[in-house]
Amino acid sequence: MxxxxxxxxxxxxxxxxxxxxxxxxxxxxxxxxxxxxxxxxxxxxxxxxxxxxxxxxxxxxxxxxxxxxxxxxxxxxxxxxxxxxxxxxxxxxxxxxxxxxxxxxxxxxxxxxxxxxxxxxxxxxxxxxxxxxxxxxxxxxxxxxxxxxxxxxxxxxxxxxxxxxxxxxxxxxxxxxxxxxxxHPGYFDLSMGLKRRLYELARKHCGYQERWVISLPRLIDKCGSVLEPRFFKPQLRKVIEDDDLPDYHISMNFDPREREAVAQDGLDARRWATNERILVNFQPRASVLAQASASL
Known part of the structure; x- marks a missing residue:
């Protein structure tokens, strides 16, 4: 042929x-x-x-x-x-x-x-x-x-x-x-497997909303990662520092409401910052929100 x-x-x-x-x-x-x-x-x-x-x-x-x-x-x-x-x-x-x-x-x-x-x-x-x-x-x-x-x-x-x-x-x-x-075509430019997976989750769950928030343990499950949290977090931090996902930013912080609850209970404030209390935030870039507003 x-x-x-x-x-x-x-x-x-x-x-x-x-x-x-x-x-x-x-x-x-x-x-x-x-x-x-x-x-x-x-x-x-x-x-x-x-x-x-x-x-x-x-x-x-x-x-x-x-x-x-x-x-x-x-x-x-x-x-x-x-x-x-x-x-x-x-x-x-x-x-x-x-x-x-x-x-x-x-x-x-x-x-x-x-x-x-x-x-x-x-x-x-x-x-x-x-x-x-x-x-x-x-x-x-x-x-x-x-x-x-x-x-x-x-x-x-x-x-x-x-x-x-x-x-x-x-x-x-x-x-x-x-x-x-x-x-986004830029998805194929992502060489890190975790970045590709995080983009998928951002596109599916965040879309054009102001933000999507998920706990760290839940995110690890959604990624299907074999890594323990202590090894997953450094990779996630790299993704956050690189900030090169198409259309979305990612940030990570502790839930402030959890910290207040721990303080009210009189517990050691140094022990409140566990993996279960880490929140991962997904937010569309300004260009995505502008595009969504223009299409309305």
Missing amino acids: TGKQVDLFLDSIVNAPLKDDRALMEFPFFSLQKTPRLKPLVYDDGKVKIEVRPGERGIATIWDKDVLIYVASIINDRLERNLPVDRTIRFSAHNFLQVTGRGSGKRAYELLLDAFFRLRSTTIVTTIESAELKERRGFGWIETFRIIERKTKTGKKVMAACEITLNDWMFRAIAQDRRVLTI
Whole structure:
């Protein structure tokens, strides 16, 4: 198959907005580390239960998730243009790498192939509904994938196109529930896994509100982090100091009401500052609030 023939059948993103599944933004489904995570990720808040089990290459990472964002954006764009959609999507590997801000060398294509393997082998069991249906079986993010190669003039084989079939749960969420939110293209510039996860939470829970506040232990759970609070806090402080999340600022402080309560009870004021009393604040940048006001 020639490169010209391949291009005739490929979906791509040109000027379409980037979309992410709201459930994937709200709950922890992906590893935040680049080293293989072989320990299952379990989240249970009493209402929603999620268990993510690793394949032989570990749990799919938040960088692997770029594939799902890209595909969700393609499906949403086709729906917006009243075009038919299907769980199987064929797209240009080069366009994917370009949109997600990755290189175009051999290593970039190898990493994309690794992402397909992890997305296929990671098993998810969840009670989150999709199109009013609850999944009670395990599924992978993608059911199948196929790589289409072509030869260059020098005889070298290159990845020309990718074909993946989404799991039915996610496809229903995008195509039927329209359970998507627009995300900032700068998301792909974030190299730190925690920064990507914090941006997702900010976009989903804060949006255009003045602020969203969450306790530190609850935030760690929402991130699906394997780190204890004493190791998580330095990473969070770095995120706060860098202050480079698209559209949002983050700050951290102790709940002043808790301090007053401790003082009234006559307890040692030096012991009130526990991890449970740390609050993490998410606030939109001024440009986001201005944009929201202009659209009203």
